[in-house]
Each structure stands twice: as C-alpha cells, then as structure tokens.
Amino acid sequence: MITSEPIGDWSWEVTLSADGIRPARAVETAVAVWNVLARYGLASPAGKVSLSMRSVADMRDVRVRACGLSLEPEPLSPGTALSRAAAEADALEGDFVVDVRIECPGYWLKAGDKHRVEKLFAIQVQIWKSSLLVVTLETYSDAWLTTDTRDREQPEVFAENAPRLAAALEGISSQLGSAPTPGDPNRHATPTETGFVDPRIEGPAYDDSWGTFEIPARTSLLRSRLPASEDEYQEITEHPVRYFTVRRDGKTIGYVWASVGDEAAGYEPRTAAGVEAFEAGAEWLLRLRAAHGRGLSALAALAWVAQTPPRSEVGLIVEDVPHEVSSLDVLEELSGRY
Known part of the structure; x- marks a missing residue:
C-alpha cells in the first residue's frame, strides 16, 4: 500500500x-x-x-x-x-x-x-x-x-x-x-x-494501520484544499458504491464515487499518483458540492459530474458507464495500491 x-x-x-x-x-x-x-x-x-x-x-x-x-x-x-x-x-x-x-x-x-x-x-x-x-x-x-x-x-x-x-x-x-x-x-x-x-x-503496532490511519489522513489532506461547507454528501457508506476513473495525461489520479444505498459520495485519490491526485480531488469534490446544491441524489450527482466535469486540467472520466464494487473499502484499497 x-x-x-x-x-x-x-x-x-x-x-x-x-x-x-x-x-x-x-x-x-x-x-x-x-x-x-x-x-x-x-x-x-x-x-x-x-x-x-x-x-x-x-x-x-x-x-x-x-x-x-x-x-x-x-x-x-x-x-x-x-x-x-x-x-x-x-x-x-x-x-x-x-x-x-x-x-x-x-x-x-x-x-x-x-x-x-x-x-x-x-x-x-x-x-x-x-x-x-x-x-x-x-x-x-x-x-x-x-x-x-x-x-x-x-x-x-x-x-x-x-x-x-x-x-x-x-x-x-x-x-x-x-x-x-x-x-x-x-x-x-x-x-x-x-x-x-x-x-x-x-506483531503490528495497530491492526490494519493503513485503513485506520491513512484514510483519515488522506481525507484531511483533501479537506485542507477546500473551503468549509455543509453543502455536501456523506463521506462514508456501508453500501456498495459505483465509481468512475479519473485520468490525466494517461495516468489514473483518482476515483469519483457514489453509494447505491444512501446519500454518500466522494473522491478517492490514487495515492501513488502523488500530490496531483489531491489537487485534482479538491476540484472534483467541489463539483459534487455543486450537485448537492442542485438537490441531486448521490447517484444522480455521479452521473451529472461525469457529464459536466471540472476543468480538463484536473483529469477526465474515462468510462461511459460506472464500475460497481461491494464496498467503499474495496475502492479505497484500489486507490491505495495501484
């Protein structure tokens, strides 16, 4: 990881x-x-x-x-x-x-x-x-x-x-x-x-130290690039999630996602892509905030963001149809390893 x-x-x-x-x-x-x-x-x-x-x-x-x-x-x-x-x-x-x-x-x-x-x-x-x-x-x-x-x-x-x-x-x-x-x-x-x-x-100092500490650390890094707001979706979910891959210059930099069972949505930075994954992620989160402000459900927001992405400089969605995985943890695992 x-x-x-x-x-x-x-x-x-x-x-x-x-x-x-x-x-x-x-x-x-x-x-x-x-x-x-x-x-x-x-x-x-x-x-x-x-x-x-x-x-x-x-x-x-x-x-x-x-x-x-x-x-x-x-x-x-x-x-x-x-x-x-x-x-x-x-x-x-x-x-x-x-x-x-x-x-x-x-x-x-x-x-x-x-x-x-x-x-x-x-x-x-x-x-x-x-x-x-x-x-x-x-x-x-x-x-x-x-x-x-x-x-x-x-x-x-x-x-x-x-x-x-x-x-x-x-x-x-x-x-x-x-x-x-x-x-x-x-x-x-x-x-x-x-x-x-x-x-x-x-023995490890902590069980699953990556999941326990890295996920909050990544969230903090993303949030530090954004103004405070209450106009946004939930950050976590226990339901399966659908996601689109965000790529820039031929490289995957992150994943924008939404829950299929509640009103959670967000962006997972591909940590291996470095600082640009976080810089781009801030703009994708701002687009999700805009969708929330329009009153869209999380899944509707995912579709809207795919159709109206931020500036191309922060990456483009490469799929026509989102992928689905069984949990947010699975997507976080993907974003942390590759």
Whole structure:
C-alpha cells in the first residue's frame, strides 16, 4: 500500500570541517543520495526539488525559496534551475539553515512487474550554521515489509523489494561515511539500519494501520484544499458504491464515487499518483458540492459530474458507464495500491 505519510525514515549526521561549508553542499548531497536510489530503481526521472535558506537569528527571515524545481538529467550542470538556486544561496553571507528536499518517483516490484509511485521516497538535506549536515530519507510504501499495512503477508513482494532498500541504505551510508539512525517506531512499522522489523515476529503496532490511519489522513489532506461547507454528501457508506476513473495525461489520479444505498459520495485519490491526485480531488469534490446544491441524489450527482466535469486540467472520466464494487473499502484499497 502507498501512504501519504511516511512508513518509516532514516537519518545520517555529518559534522563538517571547522571552516564551515557553503549551502551548495546540501544540494550536492541530496543529488548524490538520489543517484544511489536511482541505482536500484528506487528513484526515477521527473523528481521535484525544493530549496530554502533561512536566517538562524530569525527563522521567519527566508533569504532563498525555490519550490517545485524539476530534477533534470544533469541537475547540477550550469544553467539548470537547481544550479541557479544553489548559486543564489551560495552568494549569501551569514549563519543560515539550508533545507533541500527531493520528492522521488520510483518503482516497487510485484511478480516482476514495475509499479510507479510518484513519491516512493523523499530526501531531505539540512545544513545548520555551516557546521552540521543532516540527511533524512523517508519512504511511503510498505513494499519493504513482510506483512503489508493491512496485515496481509506478502513474501514475494518483500523478496523483490526489501533487498533493494537494504542496498540503497548501505550505499547512502558509504556515500556519507556514517551508519543511518533509524526513525522511531510509528503506527505503520519500525525502521532498522537495513530496512524494517519483521511485523510477523513482534506483531503490528495497530491492526490494519493503513485503513485506520491513512484514510483519515488522506481525507484531511483533501479537506485542507477546500473551503468549509455543509453543502455536501456523506463521506462514508456501508453500501456498495459505483465509481468512475479519473485520468490525466494517461495516468489514473483518482476515483469519483457514489453509494447505491444512501446519500454518500466522494473522491478517492490514487495515492501513488502523488500530490496531483489531491489537487485534482479538491476540484472534483467541489463539483459534487455543486450537485448537492442542485438537490441531486448521490447517484444522480455521479452521473451529472461525469457529464459536466471540472476543468480538463484536473483529469477526465474515462468510462461511459460506472464500475460497481461491494464496498467503499474495496475502492479505497484500489486507490491505495495501484
């Protein structure tokens, strides 16, 4: 399953020379870590990079902010957006906190098939007062676990993916010259220096952690993009649901649905599609609100939205007739895995 919050994380601390280091070191380190992940198919082209630089004396004083830069094939070559941002940061004098973050698309494997996730990993590199460099690696997939976050054993998926993660962690440690510090145990899993604790041995922290925590987290992310309103359908149902697939640029980004037995309707983001699934979902939910304002039943709203979708930039419905599944949980499962 793919999550919107990290399954686990690891960090490395590197103490720099007494002479200090320039901010560009953070960018160079982030790209070096990305290259290690890419070696194992855990990072692939089209990642997004953000760079910020804030004054230590006043963290509200942001001197450099560059968001959503494309990670180009040679990201540090002269003239790229990232190299220009790094040069701008390097030109400043003073004590700063430098923060670089790369969101890494990548592939997890199942029976030899590759499944792309738009944020399989995230790399964060910080420099504090030109003396301490901290690297953090986060993952958003449970492909490295013997049991997925819905408590189902997945030995084949584990065998195909866990060694890739272990090799990448070893490669990053070799690059940085220190071993990783695993992140704290969380609601999904417990990281180790080479991957994760086997939940079959110690047992999961929570039953069905994905269903228990990820669904509310996704709902919160969607709602944060919308104004408050009471003019909308119920969010949950115990009845079967019908749904349409929403695609953009040849990629599934989510599913708009309605209950067949009560007045519930909504949108399930395909988590593997990344942030665009949530950005598009906000507009599809606004269309459902408009249907509710017209007094339409949930199923009538689904048909109306299919006929009068939002802007094409947020995706298009690809079927003429909706699919039907036995429960909303089945649709949530689909949206979280593929």
